[in-house]
Amino acid sequence: MKEKQRLSVSEVGDVTVVRFVDQKILDEAKIQQLGQELFELVETDGCGKILLNFTSVEFLSSAALGKLITLDKKVKSQGGALKLSNIRPEIYEVFAITKLNKLFDIKEDEVDALAAF
Numbered sequence: 001m002k003e004k005q006r007l008s009v010s011e012v013g014d015v016t017v018v019r020f021v022d023q024k025i026l027d028e029a030k031i032q033q034l035g036q037e038l039f040e041l042v043e044t045d046g047c048g049k050i051l052l053n054f055t056s057v058e059f060l061s062s063a064a065l066g067k068l069i070t071l072d073k074k075v076k077s078q079g080g081a082l083k084l085s086n087i088r089p090e091i092y093e094v095f096a097i098t099k100l101n102k103l104f105d106i107k108e109d110e111v112d113a114l115a116a117f
Contacts, residue, residue, distance in 0.1 A: 006034040009041070015117055016047040017110065024059040035067035039074060048080035051113050055086040065100060072103065081105070085113040 008019040018041070022030060041047040052068070054060075068084075075082040085107045087095065095101040107113035 004037045006030060007037050012051075012114055015049040015051055015114055016041060016045075017051045017053060017114075019053045019055065020057050023056055025057060025064040026059055026061045028063060031061065031063045031067060034064065035070065038067060038071045042071070042074045042078060042080070048075070048078060049117050050075060050080065050082050051110065051117075052082070052084045053086050053110050053113075054084065054088070054091065057091065058088065060091050060094065065094070065098065069100070069103070081117060083107055083113040083116060085110050 004021075006021050008021060010017050010019075018038070020034075022034075025031060025034065041050060050071075072082050083105045086109055087106060092101070092106070095104065095106065105113075105116065107116055
């Protein structure tokens with residue numbers, strides 16, 4: 001697994017835990033790179049169980065949400081599972097407004113999310 005610039009990746013059992021390096025995921029170039037790194041986890045590294053931990057994320061643009069939707073499709077097409085955790089209330093509100101809280105399996109914290117795989 002090659003080093004990521006926008007992500008901090010670790011393994012907990014057979015689950016790939018991803019934390020975001022950036023607090024504000026707004027810049028188009030960074031979002032493109034972020035998407036590429038997330039997609040590589042599935043396409044190149046063969047990760048099937050992925051947990052995205054949003055602890056450090058303060059802002060998330062709609063373009064970044066698009067990358068998450070694409071990631072979800074890629075993971076599911078490989079028979080894997082994607083879960084999200086530690087989402088701040090103000091970011092969760094965006095997921096709720098866009099009904100993405102129904103698409104994504106969102107857990108309160110990393111422990112709950114890991115237990116749900």
